[in-house]
Amino acid sequence: MKIFKSIKWRLQIWYGLILVVVLAGFGFTAYQLERGRLVGRIDDELHRRVGILANALHRPPSRRSPGDEQPFDRPPPGQFSEDGPPGQNPRPPLEFHLPPEAVGLFGTNDLNNFYFIIEGRNGNELARSENVPQSEVNFQHRFNERKNVSNLDNLPAPRASLNFQDNRGIFERLPSGETIYVGCSVLPESRELKMTKLKLAGFGGIILLFGFAGGWWFVSRSLRPIENISAAAVKISAGDLSQRINVAEAESELGKLALVLNSTFARLDAAFTQQKQFASDVAHELRTPVTVMLTQTQTALNRERSPAEYRETVEACQRAAQRMRKLIGVLLELARLDAGQEQMKRVRFDFCRIVADGVELVKPLAEERGVKIFAELSPLEITGDTERLAQVVTNLLTNAIQYNKPNGEVRVKLASQGGLAILTVSDTGNGISREDSPHVFERFYRGDKSRTSGNTGLGLAISKAIVEAHGGAIEVSSEVDAGTIFTVRLLS
Amino acid sequence: MRILIVEDEPDLLRSLAQALREEGYAVDTANNGEDGLFNAEGCDYDAIVLDVMLPKMDGWEILKRLRKTKKTPVLMLTARDQPRDRVRGLDTGADDYVVKPFDLSELFARLRAIIRRSANKTTNVIEIGDVKIDTAARNVLLKERPVELTAREYSLMEFLALHRGEVVTRTQLYEHLFDENESSLSNLLDVHVSNVRKKLGAEFIVTRRGHGYCIE
Numbered sequence: 094m095k096i097f098k099s100i101k102w103r104l105q106i107w108y109g110l111i112l113v114v115v116l117a118g119f120g121f122t123a124y125q126l127e128r129g130r131l132v133g134r135i136d137d138e139l140h141r142r143v144g145i146l147a148n149a150l151h152r153p154p155s156r157r158s159p160g161d162e163q164p165f166d167r168p169p170p171g172q173f174s175e176d177g178p179p180g181q182n183p184r185p186p187l188e189f190h191l192p193p194e195a196v197g198l199f200g201t202n203d204l205n206n207f208y209f210i211i212e213g214r215n216g217n218e219l220a221r222s223e224n225v226p227q228s229e230v231n232f233q234h235r236f237n238e239r240k241n242v243s244n245l246d247n248l249p250a251p252r253a254s255l256n257f258q259d260n261r262g263i264f265e266r267l268p269s270g271e272t273i274y275v276g277c278s279v280l281p282e283s284r285e286l287k288m289t290k291l292k293l294a295g296f297g298g299i300i301l302l303f304g305f306a307g308g309w310w311f312v313s314r315s316l317r318p319i320e321n322i323s324a325a326a327v328k329i330s331a332g333d334l335s336q337r338i339n340v341a342e343a344e345s346e347l348g349k350l351a352l353v354l355n356s357t358f359a360r361l362d363a364a365f366t367q368q369k370q371f372a373s374d375v376a377h378e379l380r381t382p383v384t385v386m387l388t389q390t391q392t393a394l395n396r397e398r399s400p401a402e403y404r405e406t407v408e409a410c411q412r413a414a415q416r417m418r419k420l421i422g423v424l425l426e427l428a429r430l431d432a433g434q435e436q437m438k439r440v441r442f443d444f445c446r447i448v449a450d451g452v453e454l455v456k457p458l459a460e461e462r463g464v465k466i467f468a469e470l471s472p473l474e475i476t477g478d479t480e481r482l483a484q485v486v487t488n489l490l491t492n493a494i495q496y497n498k499p500n501g502e503v504r505v506k507l508a509s510q511g512g513l514a515i516l517t518v519s520d521t522g523n524g525i526s527r528e529d530s531p532h533v534f535e536r537f538y539r540g541d542k543s544r545t546s547g548n549t550g551l552g553l554a555i556s557k558a559i560v561e562a563h564g565g566a567i568e569v570s571s572e573v574d575a576g577t578i579f580t581v582r583l584l585s
Numbered sequence: 586m587r588i589l590i591v592e593d594e595p596d597l598l599r600s601l602a603q604a605l606r607e608e609g610y611a612v613d614t615a616n617n618g619e620d621g622l623f624n625a626e627g628c629d630y631d632a633i634v635l636d637v638m639l640p641k642m643d644g645w646e647i648l649k650r651l652r653k654t655k656k657t658p659v660l661m662l663t664a665r666d667q668p669r670d671r672v673r674g675l676d677t678g679a680d681d682y683v684v685k686p687f688d689l690s691e692l693f694a695r696l697r698a699i700i701r702r703s704a705n706k707t708t709n710v711i712e713i714g715d716v717k718i719d720t721a722a723r724n725v726l727l728k729e730r731p732v733e734l735t736a737r738e739y740s741l742m743e744f745l746a747l748h749r750g751e752v753v754t755r756t757q758l759y760e761h762l763f764d765e766n767e768s769s770l771s772n773l774l775d776v777h778v779s780n781v782r783k784k785l786g787a788e789f790i791v792t793r794r795g796h797g798y799c800i801e
Contacts, residue, residue, distance in 0.1 A: 373667070380664035384686040385596045391689040392604040409596040 100319075104312045105305070112304045120293040127289050131282045135261055138205070142198055142275045143265045146209055149192040150271060191220075200224060205277040214270030226260065226278070318347035322354060334362040374537040378420050378550075382413035389413075423551045427536070430558040437562050438478040444514055444583070445472045447479055448507050451486035455494060464497045466490070468505045475514050475585045477563045482583075485556045485567075486516070489579050492552060493520035496577070514585040519578040525571040533569055586631040586700060586740055587611040587761045591621030591647065592662065593639050601634065604689055605696075609723065609736035611764040618642025625651050629760055631700050631744075634692075637663035637674070645677055652678040658699035660692075697721060704747040711746045713800060716785055718746055725785070732784050737762065741777045745790060745800045754797040 191199070199207045199222050208222040262276030321338055328336040337358060338351040386409075393406040452468050459466050493503040501521040508515050525533060532538045534557040537550040560567045560581055571577040588610045592598040595616065602612045613628070615621035618639040625633055625647065633651075637644035648659060661679040663670065671682050680699040683692055697720055701709065709721040717726040723739055725732045734742065744761055745753055758774055778798060782790055791799045 373665070377664040380685040381594055381597070384664075385594060385600070387686050388597055388600040388604065388689055392600045392607070395604065395607060395689075406600075409600065412596060 101312050101316055105308060108308045108312070109301075109305060112301055112308075116297045116301060120297050123293055124286075124290060128286055131285065132261075135205070135277065135279060135282060136263070138207070139261070139263045139275050139277065142195070142207055142209065143263060143273050145192065145195045145198065146211065146273050146275065147265065147267055149195060150211070150267065150273070151269065204281045205279070207275065207277045209276070210274045212272045212274070219271065225276075315347075318345070318351060322347070322351055325358075326354070329358055329361075334358065334365050371536055374550075375420075375424060378537065379417060382416045385413040386410045420551075423555065427551060427555055427558065430555070430562060437481060437559075439476050440479060441474060441476050442479050443472055444475045444482070444516070444585075445470045445507055447483050448486050448505060448516065451483060451490055452505060454487055455490040458491065459494050459503065462494055462497065463500045464494050464503055465501075466494075466503045466505065470505070470507045471509070473507055473509050473514050473585060475583055477583065478559075481559045482563070485559050485581065488552045488556045489516075489518040489581070493518050493522070493577070493579075496520065496522040498522055509585055512585060514583045516581040516583070517578055519576055521576045524573040524575055524577055525569065526573055530569055530571050534567070586744060587613070587628070587764060588632050588634060588696070589613045589615065589621070589624050589628070589630045590634045591615045591618070591625075591639065591644070592634070592636040593617060594636075601692075605634075605693075606764075607736075608693060609740050611740075611762055611767070613764050618644070618647055622647045622650055625657065626654060629655075629757070630657050631703075631761060632658045632660060632696055634660050634662055634696070635679075637661060637665065637670075645673070648674075648677045648679060656703070658703045660695055660699055662687075694721070700747075706747065711749075713746060713749065713789075716789065718743060727785055734781070734784060738777050738781050738784070741774075742781050742785070742790075742800075745798060749800050752793050752796045752799045757797070 197203075199209060201224050206224055206226075208225045209220070210218065210222075210225060211220040213219045260276050261279050262274055264272060264274050266272045318338075325336045325338040337355050340348050340351045340355065389406045389409045393403060398406070448470055449468065452466055456466065490503065490505070497503065497520045503521075504517075504519045506515075506517045506519075529538075534553050536554040538554075557567050560583070563583055565581060565583040567579065567581050569577060569579050586609070588605055590598060590601050590605070590612060592601065592614075593616050598614055598616060602614050605612045610631075613624055613630070615624050618641040621635065621639065622642060635644045635647060639647075644661060644663070648661075651657065651659070658680045659678065660681045660683060661674045662683055662685065663674070664685045666684040674682050680702070681695050683695060697709070701707075701720065709719055711718040711720065715728045717729075719725075720743060725734055725739070725742070740762055741758065744758065755774060762774075762777075778790055778792075789800065791801055793799055
């Protein structure tokens with residue numbers, strides 16, 4: 094079911110269950126305490142009455158006076174049978190008079206309707222209050238069952254004694270042989286307990302309701318960051334990579350998660366933007382030669398041309414096509430390097446020789462530009478791909494010559510330092526401005542926004558890719574109008 | 586009509602200039618931003634074809650600086666086709682935008698359009714009395730019959746027609762009909778004017794002595 098898969102609902106259900114258990118435990122305890130209190134109170138009352146009756150039973154007759162008879166003349170709460178119940182053998186009557194202080198304690202004027210039954214030594218009933226209820230038909234039976242037990246005080250109430258319409262009573266056998274039974278209705282207590290039960294249930298319900306509402310609010314509140322995160326993630330998966338999660342509480346666990354996700358999104362965004370930029374740059378680089386070919390051919394075809402003009406057009410188209418071919422080749426190479434398909438050969442060779450070859454290769458270009466090359470090389474064995482590293486060397490040298498001043502200098506130095514082969518190529522050119530230098534290894538990046546140099550703008554990007562594929566590093570430091578130094582570090 | 590092309594790709598610059606010259610325009614060229622701005626500020630071109638990516642100074646910068654002094658119609662030429670770039674170009678003051686690679690015919694049409702707009706004309710057809718000039722097809726009808734004009738004659742007549750009612754000085758005509766490489770002989774203009782009059786009627790072009798020419 095969907096509802097059980099939602100964290101919010103699961104938390105809510107667990108929380109609700111715990112709340113219900115706690116409330117139920119609390120309510121049960123409160124109910125039991127209240128019940129105990131009520132039973133205790135009734136038992137105290139019953140004991141008090143038994144005590145009074147016992148005293149009255151053994152009061153010396155001399156103290157009795159006609160005035161004392163008065164309670165019995167009024168509508169009597171108790172009836173005294175001097176002869177015992179009909180059908181029983183008459184015995185010497187035991188005189189019993191309900192003492193005046195006990196008159197108010199029995200009878201229907203009390204809610205609990207206390208009543209008593211007194212039995213003589215032989216089991217004959219001596220006295221019984223008028224209000225002994227019909228439901229006490231079993232009384233005689235219980236009484237008879239119990240009276241032979243030696244210690245018949247505090248006879249426990251029947252189990253259901255406190256149930257509605259039930260009674261509670263206690264026996265006491267006096268040392269003189271009489272048995273006193275005092276009982277009462279527990280109707281008021283039953284009602285009170287019922288009320289307590291209702292109140293507890295009511296309060297419990299209200300607390301549960303508030304608990305649920307509070308829990309819902311709290312859970313929603315604590316899960317809101319997750320909703321924010323998922324909303325942002327949805328937008329991002331829909332293609333809007335600029336989305337970020339709003340991080341309000343950076344210190345909480347979710348805040349940290351959001352920060353981590355945000356940095357991931359930022360990296361994705363950057364990679365994506367770079368990719369898009371690259372694609373757009375490729376398109377841009379290809380557009381210019383295509384435009385050249387289109388305008389050249391359309392112009393040429395506008396009217397009849399001389400063979401020389403056609404030749405010129407064809408040559409221009411060829412130049413454009415060659416430029417595209419060069420660009421495509423370089424792009425393919427970069428793509429392979431990116432994909433890691435271009436396996437670097439691992440050959441042990443003298444890097445010094447490769448650098449010297451590179452210097453020889455670019456000498457004609459240097460002479461053409463009037464640039465002098467100074468090489469300071471020491472033999473140095475390294476492991477790597479000779480062809481690729483030679484490409485890096487020529488790239489750096491060509492750059493150093495092309496961006497040099499007329500009659501400038503290029504210095505090449507190869508040295509070993511701390512287990513690394515360090516190649517530096519420095520020129521005396523115009524240098525790279527501070528804002529450009531972090532970008533020189535980016536694809537198609539040119540400080541000078543033009544295409545006149547005839548380069549693809551990918552040379553340094555490729556050099557970097559090759560050096561890094563060898564586990565090395567390449568960096569640039571430059572000073573405007575003083576020159577630029579490229580440093581390549583390779584494991585030797 | 587005199588046009589400046591600022592473009593750093595030599596093959597493209599050459600073929601564009603040739604094509605536009607063959608269309609009857611006088612064409613000046615510049616292959617970097619600084620020269621381009623210098624030319625654009627120094628002469629009243631009828632239109633400028635401006636590449637965005639240029640050495641020394643890019644197209645945006647040229648446009649920004651040029652707009653401080655001149656209203657010359659500018660057609661931007663660029664390889665970037667993002668709406669962002671186009672919006673930027675138009676907002677900086679470019680009159681139109683062509684994305685590389687383009688068709689020459691489209692480039693010509695857009696050039697004609699921006700020139701026409703700068704002369705406050707809405708259609709390609711200008712009617713003056715019996716003469717009907719179609720600036721798109723570059724042909725002229727006199728009483729519904731086509732008239733053969735040389736490219737130069739057509740340019741002269743078109744320029745005067747676009748500035749109908751205004752007196753156009755000889756200097757202005759020289760500036761708009763001949764590019765910087767042509768040695769403008771002083772009587773060459775008179776020859777073209779008289780040829781046009783022969784073909785379209787003597788009253789078509791009026792001479793204002795000491796001032797210049799005018800189509801009324």
